[in-house]
Amino acid sequence: MAEVTYREATRIYPGTEQPAVDRLNLTIDDGEFLVLVGPSGSGKSTALRMLAGLEACDEGTIHIGDRDVTLVQPKDRDVAMVFQSYALYPHMSVAQNIGFPLKQQKVPKAEREKQVREAARILDLEEYLDRKPKHLSGGQRQRVAMGRAIVRHPQVFLMDEPLSNLDAKLRVQTRAELADLQARLGVTTVYVTHDQVEAMTMGHRVAILDYGVMQQCDTPGELYRHPENLFVAGFIGSPAMNIIPTDVDGDAVVFGSMRIPMDPAVAAAAAKSGGAGLQIGIRPQGLVLGDEGVPTEVVVVEELGSETFVFADIEHLGERLRIRIRVDADYAVARGDKTHVNVLGPVHVFGTDGLRLKTAEEQAG
Amino acid sequence: MTLTARDKQLRGESRWGTAALGIVTWLVAALFFFPIFWMVLNSFKTELDANTTPKLLFEPTLDRWQAVTETIPGLLSFSEAFYNSFLIVIVSTVLVLVLAIPAAYALSIYPIGNWRDALFFFISTKFLPIVAAILPLWIIARELGLLNTHLVLIILYTAMNLPLAVWMLNSFFREVPRELIEAAQMDGTGLYGQIKDVMLPIVAPGVAATALLCFIFAWNEFFLAVQLNPVEGSTVPVWVSTNVTTRGMFMAKLSAASTLAILPVVIAGWVAQKRMIRGLSMGAVK
Numbered sequence: 001m002a003e004v005t006y007r008e009a010t011r012i013y014p015g016t017e018q019p020a021v022d023r024l025n026l027t028i029d030d031g032e033f034l035v036l037v038g039p040s041g042s043g044k045s046t047a048l049r050m051l052a053g054l055e056a057c058d059e060g061t062i063h064i065g066d067r068d069v070t071l072v073q074p075k076d077r078d079v080a081m082v083f084q085s086y087a088l089y090p091h092m093s094v095a096q097n098i099g100f101p102l103k104q105q106k107v108p109k110a111e112r113e114k115q116v117r118e119a120a121r122i123l124d125l126e127e128y129l130d131r132k133p134k135h136l137s138g139g140q141r142q143r144v145a146m147g148r149a150i151v152r153h154p155q156v157f158l159m160d161e162p163l164s165n166l167d168a169k170l171r172v173q174t175r176a177e178l179a180d181l182q183a184r185l186g187v188t189t190v191y192v193t194h195d196q197v198e199a200m201t202m203g204h205r206v207a208i209l210d211y212g213v214m215q216q217c218d219t220p221g222e223l224y225r226h227p228e229n230l231f232v233a234g235f236i237g238s239p240a241m242n243i244i245p246t247d248v249d250g251d252a253v254v255f256g257s258m259r260i261p262m263d264p265a266v267a268a269a270a271a272k273s274g275g276a277g278l279q280i281g282i283r284p285q286g287l288v289l290g291d292e293g294v295p296t297e298v299v300v301v302e303e304l305g306s307e308t309f310v311f312a313d314i315e316h317l318g319e320r321l322r323i324r325i326r327v328d329a330d331y332a333v334a335r336g337d338k339t340h341v342n343v344l345g346p347v348h349v350f351g352t353d354g355l356r357l358k359t360a361e362e363q364a365g
Numbered sequence: 366m367t368l369t370a371r372d373k374q375l376r377g378e379s380r381w382g383t384a385a386l387g388i389v390t391w392l393v394a395a396l397f398f399f400p401i402f403w404m405v406l407n408s409f410k411t412e413l414d415a416n417t418t419p420k421l422l423f424e425p426t427l428d429r430w431q432a433v434t435e436t437i438p439g440l441l442s443f444s445e446a447f448y449n450s451f452l453i454v455i456v457s458t459v460l461v462l463v464l465a466i467p468a469a470y471a472l473s474i475y476p477i478g479n480w481r482d483a484l485f486f487f488i489s490t491k492f493l494p495i496v497a498a499i500l501p502l503w504i505i506a507r508e509l510g511l512l513n514t515h516l517v518l519i520i521l522y523t524a525m526n527l528p529l530a531v532w533m534l535n536s537f538f539r540e541v542p543r544e545l546i547e548a549a550q551m552d553g554t555g556l557y558g559q560i561k562d563v564m565l566p567i568v569a570p571g572v573a574a575t576a577l578l579c580f581i582f583a584w585n586e587f588f589l590a591v592q593l594n595p596v597e598g599s600t601v602p603v604w605v606s607t608n609v610t611t612r613g614m615f616m617a618k619l620s621a622a623s624t625l626a627i628l629p630v631v632i633a634g635w636v637a638q639k640r641m642i643r644g645l646s647m648g649a650v651k
Contacts, residue, residue, distance in 0.1 A: 074550040079551070080551060148548075158551075
């Protein structure tokens with residue numbers, strides 16, 4: 001087990017100019033479960049493959065523990081990887097697949113079998129040891145891939161979207177099992193996904209990438225409550241945050257017919273930029289339908305059973321604007337209803353550069 | 366899979382159409398098979414029967430088979446020719462695989478910038494008609510003292526089949542998901558282990574198909590053998606041709622020799638049939 005450090009790590013694919021991973025600085029603590037998340041093309045898989053040694057690090061360094069592994073071959077890095085396709089060897093049985101890394105390490109046969117059985121027991125694969133991968137279900141294959149990783153007791157686990165080939169129900173179940181397994185084994189884990197729900201539920205910390213640049217790395221709660229910029233604000237949370245262009249009116253921002261007062265520090269920063277190009281971000285959970293607030297007309301109602309999301313139009317800065325609002329499941333609402341939307345908060349204010357303006361409290365802290 | 370009448374209707378197949386297609390298929394197969402059938406039949410005839418008006422009814426004899434397998438001092442014998450052929454063909458096929466597997470692996474898994482050009486270069490060496498190269502080849506062989514040796518044919522057959530083998534193996538290797546090789550790397554395998562433990566077992570049918578084709582091409586090769594190694598050390602095709610005489614009738618004897626000559630290829634093809642079809646159609650469907 002070990003700490004992993006990316007220092008200014010950069011990957012530029014041959015024939016391209018835009019780096020796939022651009023000067024990544026990130027330290028992953030010993031035993032931590034870190035999730036790399038981002039849309040496709042964000043460089044999250046590339047960052048993982050750089051740590052695996054499958055992609056070269058064109059600039060900067062990567063350290064595992066005290067060791068600089070930047071130029072170390074994958075087989076000598078002491079990391080294990082679970083691939084999206086699981087990459088099981090089709091000609092080998094489950095037992096041979098799990099035992100393959102041990103065989104490469106020249107572990108004696110008896111010891112190897114013991115460890116394979118132990119891994120199979122942990123992953124509930126004992127009765128399938130003699131089967132070939134093609135005779136296994138998706139979930140079982142995924143567990144075999146896990147088995148092949150844990151049997152080695154590596155310093156770091158790398159997982160590249162390991163759940164994306166499972167159906168929705170199994171994915172939720174396996175998600176919890178994986179998080180539990182990682183906690184029990186206590187091995188530093190780097191996990192790549194494009195699914196922000198997976199990222200938020202599994203990671204101790206989540207690093208968000210976009211166009212190869214790390215946007216923010218923090219605990220799921222912090223990312224949700226204090227997104228650093230517009231990209232993080234829009235990416236984290238489902239449904240996405242309402243991002244609304246706005247104007248400044250004194251110490252307040254405009255939301256439809258309402259004036260929402262700003263924190264003094266935020267107001268000062270907003271005033272500095274002249275008030276132009278500002279945007280506010282309010283989560284659907286930060287809005288409420290009722291008798292007070294901005295007049296609105298309901299357009300779409302999405303009932304999820306546990307809660308309901310409403311898409312509604314308001315009059316904002318002289319234009320119609322569609323916003324998302326969360327309401328309780330038993331709240332009676334239908335398309336065409338004319339009602340009001342009020343702001344519960346919090347309201348984030350983003351400057352022209354897309355960065356969130358910090359409150360006085362945050363600036364002090 | 367058996368199809369029901371409704372399945373067939375759904376596919377737009379009529380009973381008569383299917384039957385007609387079946388008949389055409391059998392006719393074409395018969396057309397291809399007939400010369401071989403006739404050759405085998407001829408080998409059991411007397412020279413007189415074989416050379417007169419074709420007839421199906423005759424008194425079978427093993428006389429020509431005996432004649433063709435007789436050893437005549439000073440002439441290339443049946444057993445020598447087969448020994449030479451097996452030695453040359455098997456050694457050259459093994460050499461082809463030993464050289465082509467790493468080459469194809471490098472081209473498919475760790476491709477250089479212009480791998481397509483490299484691959485085209487390999488196959489382009491087959492564009493030159495061999496007759497255009499025979500004189501320099503002969504001179505080089507003579508200078509190196511290789512005329513009438515097994516070695517000259519082993520080298521040339523290896524060179525002859527290598528481009529095809531690299532080309533075929535490259536396309537088989539490309540079918541193997543890249544992630545499997547990466548998984549093997551992560552699991553601690555070196556280059557040799559990746560090829561031996563992961564790649565080869567997966568593409569075994571493709572390797573078998575490649576080996577069989579190399580075997581067949583080398584086994585049937587006549588031109589180089591007759592030019593560079595025409596005497597005692599020569600191969601089966603050369604031996605078959607020695608049964609052609611300028612005087613007298615030889616059709617039945619030649620048929621017996623030819624039947625013997627094609628036997629190893631037929632047996633190898635039969636044994637490898639299943640694997641070979643899988644190998645040749647690898648990549649046709651995902």
